[in-house]
Amino acid sequence: MTDKRPIGVFDSGIGGLTVLREIWEAVPQEGTVYFGDNSRTPYGTKSRSTVIKYSLQNMKFLESKDVKMIVVACNTASAYAYEELKKRAKVPVVEVVTPGADVACRATKNGKIGIIATKATVSTGVYKAAVEKRAAELGLENIEIFQQACPLFVSLAEEGWWNTEVARLTAEEYLKPLKEAHVDTLVMACTHYPLLSKVIQEVMGEDVVLINTGEATAKVVKELLAKEGTASESLESPVREFYTSDEPALFEQVATPFLGAGLPSGTKHFTTDRYEVTV
Ligand code: DGL
Numbered sequence: 001m002t003d004k005r006p007i008g009v010f011d012s013g014i015g016g017l018t019v020l021r022e023i024w025e026a027v028p029q030e031g032t033v034y035f036g037d038n039s040r041t042p043y044g045t046k047s048r049s050t051v052i053k054y055s056l057q058n059m060k061f062l063e064s065k066d067v068k069m070i071v072v073a074c075n076t077a078s079a080y081a082y083e084e085l086k087k088r089a090k091v092p093v094v095e096v097v098t099p100g101a102d103v104a105c106r107a108t109k110n111g112k113i114g115i116i117a118t119k120a121t122v123s124t125g126v127y128k129a130a131v132e133k134r135a136a137e138l139g140l141e142n143i144e145i146f147q148q149a150c151p152l153f154v155s156l157a158e159e160g161w162w163n164t165e166v167a168r169l170t171a172e173e174y175l176k177p178l179k180e181a182h183v184d185t186l187v188m189a190c191t192h193y194p195l196l197s198k199v200i201q202e203v204m205g206e207d208v209v210l211i212n213t214g215e216a217t218a219k220v221v222k223e224l225l226a227k228e229g230t231a232s233e234s235l236e237s238p239v240r241e242f243y244t245s246d247e248p249a250l251f252e253q254v255a256t257p258f259l260g261a262g263l264p265s266g267t268k269h270f271t272t273d274r275y276e277v278t279v
Contacts, residue, residue: 002232008063011191014192015258016036023217023221026219029233033067033242037058043120046120055085056277075096096213103211116187116190118151148175153190171199188212191213197212240264243268244270
């Protein structure tokens with residue numbers, strides 16, 4: 001049995017491409033449809049109800065593409081909207097918070113876990129709660145969680161200023177409290193942050209384990225496809241479609257370094273604000 005329907009992936013813009021590339025790596029035979037809501041980005045500074053509304057609209061669009069699974073490749077949307085998406089979805093929904101929390105709990109040795117994210121993700125406390133829940137399930141005691149919002153990282157990532165002095169200075173400022181707290185594990189709980197991982201690692205020190213939530217999420221996608229019996233066994237090249245709510249040319253230009261190999265081409269324009277949803 002092979003299910004050739006694609007996996008739908010959405011993000012507020014281009015950050016989710018760091019999750020997409022991990023999905024391609026984990027399940028290369030699967031088709032994907034990616035929607036980047038670039039015209040309404042960032043989500044990280046918006047209210048809960050707005051992020052829920054946008055996420056439901058994005059889900060409707062992906063469902064119209066006959067996807068077999070939806071990956072919320074945005075920590076802010078996962079933190080605010082996952083419960084609502086799951087309630088209304090026609091297919092399984094995977095978010096990026098729980099997988100990251102699981103890997104962090106397994107990685108820590110001294111029990112001190114740092115979480116860096118957008119202001120919205122930090123303010124929901126969803127990550128902290130997910131780490132605490134997972135730690136309890138694993139029987140870990142004395143877990144301490146330190147959160148830090150790093151809003152400027154998003155702009156630095158989009159600007160391509162990954163390994164620059166300005167990125168280093170910004171990282172030093174943001175990460176100071178986490179260094180002082182001696183965290184030994186740091187979750188990059190925003191899809192943009194893996195692009196700055198070199199600088200983040202250097203500032204934190206090489207003994208600190210950096211968690212890329214995209215990698216952890218891709219593993220969950222693979223396991224869920226197997227569990228649901230919806231994996232594709234097709235040997236044909238998988239479909240890889242891209243949609244953006246802003247200019248396709250601009251999307252492709254900014255997206256290229258995020259994706260590395262497999263550059264997006266033929267990106268189409270689509271806005272999801274045409275979908276009526278009640279929040
Ligand atoms: N992709 C978002 C996240 O992972 C960050 C960018 C935004 O604020 O929209 O939280």
